[in-house]
């Protein structure tokens with residue numbers, strides 16, 4: 001039974017699939033301190049958070065069973081990603097569910113800023129009928145600078161155009177062609193700062209974007225600019241912004257987010273007449289909260305059940321076209337890695353993965369992660385190694401990973417070959433997916449075979465001579481071992497050969513040693529593929 005802890009307020013409807021899952025129990029405990037989390041996290045397999053819970057290395061250390069941290073939202077700056085990767089904890093987010101909601105909040109803030117709505121409301125309800133102090137501006141014909149034209153930024157741009165605004169955009173991933181297609185003027189930050197009437201930021205917070213708008217930008221800024229931040233506190237230097245407003249450079253600002261949340265009681269934004277604020281409400285609609293909780297619950301279930309998943313933040317993203325090609329090979333890859341690892345008797349120094357055929361057309365790195373997982377898990381245990389930390393664990397152990405591709409594959413549409421090099425030997429196994437038949441191991445150490453990679457497999461090395469097969473069969477039978485399938489592979493008559501048997505139960509090592517002796521074999525090894 002998997003245990004999931006929900007430590008922030010997350011939509012009940014959204015996590016219903018977790019609650020309903022027969023193999024999962026869910027505990028909702030919002031508002032715990034770090035110490036309280038450390039005290040209880042040890043019993044949980046998954047942790048679900050929004051932006052309040054700070055998921056620190058200390059919490060992860062205490063989370064001995066923790067496999068996944070699910071973020072019901074976009075930003076994962078409250079989660080120590082580096083620490084998670086090192087511990088093999090997968091961090092996933094729900095990037096799409098709150099895009100429109102946050103975009104709409106940005107617009108609400110921009111309009112409230114243009115028309116002084118919060119200030120006017122306050123005066124009106126306090127009994128003052130003041131129509132003079134709140135002369136606003138139209139959005140029409142104004143330039144809106146959008147820093148970060150990702151999911152939210154591009155939706156803001158679309159709506160701004162409907163309001164008759166001219167949109168200037170900057171994003172390191174925005175190309176001139178894409179900008180033109182979206183009706184955005186392709187600009188630099190400097191051009192935006194010098195020309196825009198309104199500016200809105202929609203980037204993640206990272207060392208590069210921290211204080212991307214600070215004193216140097218305010219110094220050259222178009223006078224009277226209005227600034228909106230519904231992304232992350234810290235993108236705009238708060239102190240420098242207050243100064244710029246007081247110097248008459250900036251006409252006003254609307255902030256949903258703060259460098260420190262919640263802000264201190266004496267934070268200058270809270271009393272400044274030209275700054276309006278909301279308490280990080282960007283994603284707070286019924287719809288968005290349901291969407292992100294549904295998305296994150298689905299992926300958490302996949303991870304707990306060891307199924308392919310998406311939206312991992314501590315792993316490079318896999319584009320859908322690549323995922324479509326690779327996904328069918330993930331299980332096979334892991335099994336090839338495990339098979340190869342069980343063939344070797346000493347420490348693996350190098351893992352070479354060769355992809356030939358159509359697979360070579362895409363970035364095969366995600367599949368390599370599965371293969372490396374299979375290799376390492378043989379020694380470290382499947383619980384310890386996953387696709388997030390497999391490459392990291394290999395590097396930590398100085399295991400070199402080599403990946404090769406070739407567009408040609410002689411006998412198969414695709415062939416994945418895993419070669420392990422140790423100080424003493426080199427072992428190799430290759431596999432493919434046969435249409436209509438599923439995964440197959442088609443080569444072991446240069447011998448062609450046709451084996452389903454599943455269950456208990458006995459691999460025998462012997463010299464090709466009459467009577468061996470019969471003897472092995474009789475010996476296994478007399479030890480109450482039923483043979484399900486059998487294959488032999490050889491290059492030359494009378495030369496070295498292999499025999500691959502799938503059997504119905506685990507064969508004790510002593511029985512195998514006995515069979516090697518009595519049947520005059522070179523070696524016999526049991527390989528277990530889970």
Ligand SMILES: NC(=O)C1=CN([C@@H]2O[C@H](COP(=O)(O)OP(=O)(O)OC[C@H]3O[C@@H](n4cnc5c(N)ncnc54)[C@H](O)[C@@H]3O)[C@@H](O)[C@H]2O)C=CC1
Nearest residue numbers: 074075102148149150151152171202203204230231282283
């Ligand atoms: N206030 C709230 O409640 C919410 C805030 N957010 C925040 O909004 C931000 C944007 O979210 P999405 O649009 O979903 O993310 P996204 O990943 O789709 O877009 C972010 C964009 O920023 C760009 N970017 C990165 N570095 C940049 C730089 N130095 N200059 C300009 N652009 C840069 C990226 O290339 C990307 O296109 C995130 O920080 C997210 O955490 C998201 C949802 C709700």
Ligand SMILES: O=C(O)C(=O)COP(=O)(O)O
Nearest residue numbers: 050051052073074075283
């Ligand atoms: O999704 C994001 O990045 C957000 O900032 C939303 O935060 P929240 O889930 O409302 O705490």
